[in-house]
Amino acid sequence: MTSHHTRQRTLQRTVETEGIGLHTAVPVRLRMLPAPPDTGYMFVRVDLNGFEIPASVEYVSSCSYATTLMHTGVLLSTVEHLLSALRGMNVDNVYLEIDNLELPIMDGSAGDFVRLIEAAGVEEQSVSRRALEVRRMVSVEQTERGVVRRISIEPCANYEIDCTIDFAHPRIGIQNYTFTVGDAESYKRDIAPARTFGFLAEIEALRRANLARGGSLDNAVVLTPDSILNPEGTRWRDEFVRHKILDIIGDLALVGMPLLGRVTANRSGHLLHTELIAKLLHERAAWEIVESRKSKIEGRK
Numbered sequence: 001m002t003s004h005h006t007r008q009r010t011l012q013r014t015v016e017t018e019g020i021g022l023h024t025a026v027p028v029r030l031r032m033l034p035a036p037p038d039t040g041y042m043f044v045r046v047d048l049n050g051f052e053i054p055a056s057v058e059y060v061s062s063c064s065y066a067t068t069l070m071h072t073g074v075l076l077s078t079v080e081h082l083l084s085a086l087r088g089m090n091v092d093n094v095y096l097e098i099d100n101l102e103l104p105i106m107d108g109s110a111g112d113f114v115r116l117i118e119a120a121g122v123e124e125q126s127v128s129r130r131a132l133e134v135r136r137m138v139s140v141e142q143t144e145r146g147v148v149r150r151i152s153i154e155p156c157a158n159y160e161i162d163c164t165i166d167f168a169h170p171r172i173g174i175q176n177y178t179f180t181v182g183d184a185e186s187y188k189r190d191i192a193p194a195r196t197f198g199f200l201a202e203i204e205a206l207r208r209a210n211l212a213r214g215g216s217l218d219n220a221v222v223l224t225p226d227s228i229l230n231p232e233g234t235r236w237r238d239e240f241v242r243h244k245i246l247d248i249i250g251d252l253a254l255v256g257m258p259l260l261g262r263v264t265a266n267r268s269g270h271l272l273h274t275e276l277i278a279k280l281l282h283e284r285a286a287w288e289i290v291e292s293r294k295s296k297i298e299g300r301k
């Protein structure tokens, strides 16, 4: 059998950008640097003497509004969009230098991070990429005021995500989208530009709780009870479910390698996403680490 193993990838050169944190509104500078094979995504708090926080599920501390990592008391918030861009663009190893406690929100999507990765260039390294292949279905669910939220992962030859959201809002309703992770061009075109969204009433409550302080129409789609506030409108009618897939890719990147499995998400959020991978990793018989094969879609040019 001839198999086409993929190699790990890193950036060709260092790139940087700056912005503000969605929840804290603090200014933050982000530098992305090439890293050796098997480094994974390593956050470095340059404002705290280079304290390192690996992007790993064992360091997840809270996930109510954004995915936050904590390592020995040092926090790093809203990591999911950057991690999504890295996984979506097939970058495996990178140092992520940050000089504050929250990642920049940019325009609320992963588009700027994708452009930064492209500006850096991506190169193959000497070591094969591994993948976490799912062998048995694992699922988590949560019932909240009669609403069932659920996410599962089951065996599949590719890394697929089937996502459904359901918001009783005229601009959203029920939206479903299926995406196969692995082809950078599709990620860049169909997922990365989808912006985060929130309901005006919810945003006001977040503000009272000292959250979403950096949020504005420049970095989120804001919904009123029957419409949206953004004058430019949405980028797609189903931008909402596409953004949910963006979040799932980012949260599941905390596994530390690509997955081989089919994810089915129904009204899920950051908390369930990280619970799923914690449960998956705990169930040792549910997965196997394999050499990553070039997927059909990735090989297609």
Ligand SMILES: [Zn+2]
Residues within 6 Å of the ligand: 080, 081, 196, 243, 247
């Ligand atoms: Zn998001």
